[in-house]
Structures are given as C-alpha cells and as structure tokens.
Amino acid sequence: MARTKRAARRGGGLKTEKRDLEASQAVTTTHDAASLIDKAHTLLAQSNFELAIKFLERALEVEPSNLEARELLGVAELEGGDVDSGREHLLHLLPPHTSEPPSHPSPYLYLAQCAQDPQEALGYYTTATAILERRIAENERKGKGKAVVDITGEEEGGEEERQMAVTALVAMIEIWMSDLCFEEAAEKNCDALIARALSISPTDPEVKLSLASIRMSQSRFEEAKEVALDLYNEIEGKEAFDDTLPALPARLSLSRLLLEHSQHLEALEVLSTVREEDSLNVEGAYLEGWALYLRAGAIVENPSLLTVTPSLKPPAAVAAEGAEGVTQDEDEDETPMTAEECFSESMRSLIECAKLYSEQDYVDEGIGAHVAELLEELEKKGVQPAMGDLEDEDEDGDVEMAA
Known part of the structure; x- marks a missing residue:
C-alpha cells in the first residue's frame, strides 16, 4: 500500500511537471497577447508566479x-519576491511612460x-x-451600481470596493502613527x-481598531476602551471558525487592546477562538500566556474578583471540551x-x-524577550505549568528563548 501511495504521489508530481512543461511550450507558440494574458490570470490565481511571468513577458x-500585461507582470514580480522589478513595471504605467x-x-x-519612503506611499x-471613494459615491447615487472588474480580474464593486478603500485609509493612518508620528x-x-x-x-473591525489606536495615542483612554x-x-x-468573526x-x-484596559477575561475569550483556529500561532500563544499572567496578578491584588466575575476555564480544558464535543451549557x-x-x-x-x-524562527524579538522574562518570573514564584498539550519538553522544564 505504501509503495502504491508513493507511486501515486510521484505520478501526481509528474503530471504537474508535464502541465508546466506544456504551459512553457505554449509561451513560445502562442502569438496572441490576449491569450497569453488570459493564461497568466489563471497562473496568478494558482500562485504560479514564475510561469505567469514568462507568459506576460x-x-x-x-x-x-x-498596459494590462505590464501591470500584471509588475504584480507577478512583486508577489514572486522581486520587488525592484515589480516596482519598475508598475512605474511604467504612469506618465511620462504613458x-x-x-x-x-x-x-x-x-x-x-513597495514605496521607498512614507511620503511616497501616502x-x-x-x-x-x-479613485475608490469616487466610485463608491457613484455607486451610491446609482443604487448598487455594477461591479467593476479591475485589470487583474478582481471585482471591485460593492463591499470589495469599500474594503479596499478602508484598508488603504487604515494603512495611511498607520504611516502617520509610526513613520510620521512626530510631524505636526x-x-x-x-x-x-x-x-x-x-x-x-463604520462597522469594519480594522477601522474600529484603528480608531481605538488613535484615541490611545491622544490619551483619550476611556474612548479607546469604549471602542x-x-x-x-x-x-x-x-x-471559532465562525465566518462572521473578524480576521485572525x-x-x-x-x-492586545483589551489587555491594555485590563479586560483580561474578554481578551482570553477572543484569544480562545484564535488558539482553536491556529494552534501554531506564536502571538496567540504569547497573548494567552500574558493575559493569564495579568489575570492572576489582578486576583492576587483583589481576591474579590473571584466572586464578582464570570468563571474562567483553563485554556487546556476549553480545547479538550471542543475535541470531545462538550459545550459550555453542558458543563x-x-x-x-x-x-x-x-x-x-x-x-x-x-x-x-x-x-x-x-521552531518557527519567529522574527519578533520583543515577544521572545518578554516570554523569557515572564517564564523566569514564574519559575522564581515556584509555579509549575498546567498539564496541557505540552510535548517534547526537556525533563527539567528549561526553556531557552532569544533575549
């Protein structure tokens, strides 16, 4: 059976290589730009950037x-990791090149x-x-209007157009709050x-989070907490996995925002959905540990919290319940x-x-340093880790973190 499966996998790989070879041959035999672009659209949808680039070239x-081929080539180069080439192709869509x-x-x-400085990006x-706000206004005047298809084949009408607009506006806010935060x-x-x-x-989660961040930077903490x-x-x-939940x-x-306002239980409830959907998410595991640490400290400082707040189940118990199909009402x-x-x-x-x-060679050194600091403090307190899904740990429980 194992040999058959391996053979099947090899066969699948050969079929893929054959399709790519046939596609590569089609690059040189096809002389119609429209057909080449159509094929490139398909390849881009499959994230086959290398072959898409050949068709577009x-x-x-x-x-x-x-210009459609030029823009798609720029997009394919960017998505494929060649930022300089991608940027160069996209710049050729602008005057004086056009x-x-x-x-x-x-x-x-x-x-x-891919801008080289914050002002250029802005x-x-x-x-x-x-452009997007003008289209949104036009659609509102006409009713729903007709969905517009951009040059990459994506629909920009309705909600998609609104999402693109707010994502860009939030990105601009982030630039002003980071690179240009000292500007008057x-x-x-x-x-x-x-x-x-x-x-x-007005109901977009990213917009609300951006609003809260702005209010925090303005020291309007109660307004940020309210948001x-x-x-x-x-x-x-x-x-978890509810389609109506905000993106992870x-x-x-x-x-993070809830923790800044000492809303530990609320933060843990949100994090439970993150951890269930992606158990390998480093930030999710970190924030769960940090929230529990803060919750413990709050109880030590004010023991009455145990009698005036809802119950909090251990994350490991919540995960076990989910695996066994036990709901909160049943417990x-x-x-x-x-x-x-x-x-x-x-x-x-x-x-x-x-x-x-x-394991993931995670790039955020701040998280690594804070986790190491928290674990050191817990060890000094004589805390023993709860039995959960910990596997392959050293017998002495030592954990090494990058400082």
Whole structure:
C-alpha cells in the first residue's frame, strides 16, 4: 500500500511537471497577447508566479504597449519576491511612460506597498483612495451600481470596493502613527482619515481598531476602551471558525487592546477562538500566556474578583471540551480559576509559545524577550505549568528563548 501511495504521489508530481512543461511550450507558440494574458490570470490565481511571468513577458514581446500585461507582470514580480522589478513595471504605467495615468486603484495600491519612503506611499494611497471613494459615491447615487472588474480580474464593486478603500485609509493612518508620528500634522491627518474610513464602513473591525489606536495615542483612554468593548460585544459568544468573526490578525489586535484596559477575561475569550483556529500561532500563544499572567496578578491584588466575575476555564480544558464535543451549557462547573491556576496555565501557554517561537524562527524579538522574562518570573514564584498539550519538553522544564 505504501509503495502504491508513493507511486501515486510521484505520478501526481509528474503530471504537474508535464502541465508546466506544456504551459512553457505554449509561451513560445502562442502569438496572441490576449491569450497569453488570459493564461497568466489563471497562473496568478494558482500562485504560479514564475510561469505567469514568462507568459506576460511573451505578451509584452508580442504587444509592447499592452498596459494590462505590464501591470500584471509588475504584480507577478512583486508577489514572486522581486520587488525592484515589480516596482519598475508598475512605474511604467504612469506618465511620462504613458499619456494618461491609470484610472483604477490597483497599481497605486501595489506601488504604495513597495514605496521607498512614507511620503511616497501616502501619495499612492491618496490617489487610490480618491479613485475608490469616487466610485463608491457613484455607486451610491446609482443604487448598487455594477461591479467593476479591475485589470487583474478582481471585482471591485460593492463591499470589495469599500474594503479596499478602508484598508488603504487604515494603512495611511498607520504611516502617520509610526513613520510620521512626530510631524505636526499627524494627529489632524489621523482624525481626518479615520473619519473617512468610518463614513465608508463604520462597522469594519480594522477601522474600529484603528480608531481605538488613535484615541490611545491622544490619551483619550476611556474612548479607546469604549471602542474596544464595543467591538468585543459584537463578537462575544461566537465560536471559532465562525465566518462572521473578524480576521485572525484583527482579533489579536483586539486582544492586545483589551489587555491594555485590563479586560483580561474578554481578551482570553477572543484569544480562545484564535488558539482553536491556529494552534501554531506564536502571538496567540504569547497573548494567552500574558493575559493569564495579568489575570492572576489582578486576583492576587483583589481576591474579590473571584466572586464578582464570570468563571474562567483553563485554556487546556476549553480545547479538550471542543475535541470531545462538550459545550459550555453542558458543563455546570462555574468555579472560577484561582490565581494559582491562572499562573499555572500562563506558564503552560508561555512554554508552548517558546517552543513555537524557536521552531518557527519567529522574527519578533520583543515577544521572545518578554516570554523569557515572564517564564523566569514564574519559575522564581515556584509555579509549575498546567498539564496541557505540552510535548517534547526537556525533563527539567528549561526553556531557552532569544533575549
């Protein structure tokens, strides 16, 4: 049986190689730019950037002035990792290389992402958002309007167009809050940009998180907390893998924001969906351990929290319930976790994070240093990790982290 499976896998690989060979041959035998571009669209959808580039280069040989081929080639180069070549092709879509600038947003959005400085990125984002907001306004005047298909074959109408606009506006806010945070106009521009984003999509999680970040930077902490809790209330009680949940990065950002406002239980509830959907996520494991550590410290400082707050089940127990099909309603145990249990669960999560961090060569040194610091403090307290999904740990429990 094993030999048959291996043979089947080899056969599958040979079929793929054969298809790629046939496609490569088609590059040289096809003389119609439109057909070459159509094939490139298919290859891009399959993330076969290398072969897509060959088709697009051939299309430009056949028809050097074809702007669709030029833009797609730029996109394929960027997605394939060649930022310089991709940027160069996209710049050739703009004057003086062309008589008119593109009237659709995608080239500007791609150029913004590979811009060489923040002001350049803002310029491209500004052009893209102006195009998108104009289209949104036109669609609203006409009703739903007709979906527009951009040069890469993606529909930009309706919600897709709104999502592109708010994503670009949020990216501009992030530039003003990071690279340009010391500029005199930073706060004013952030307020103006978030107002535009809210007018386009007031319920978008990324927009709400951006609003909360702005309010935090302005020391308007209660307003930031209100935004965070509002977003939490919208997703409270939803199970992992629910299509209506915000994207995983947004939930991680929300968890961080909730922790900044000492909303430990709320953060842990959000993180439970992250951990269930992606158990290998380093940041998810880190934030779970940090939240439990903070929760334990809060109980030590104020033991009455155990009588006035809802129960908190150990993450390992929640995972076990999910595996066994046990729902919260079926479990009558409402006993909240003690500070000692929270510390123990925190150590379990942090050890798991350390393991994932090392295995994945994770790039965020800040997380690595903080995890090492927390584990050292827990060891000094004499805390033992809770029994969970820890595997292949050293017998002495030592965990090495990059400082």
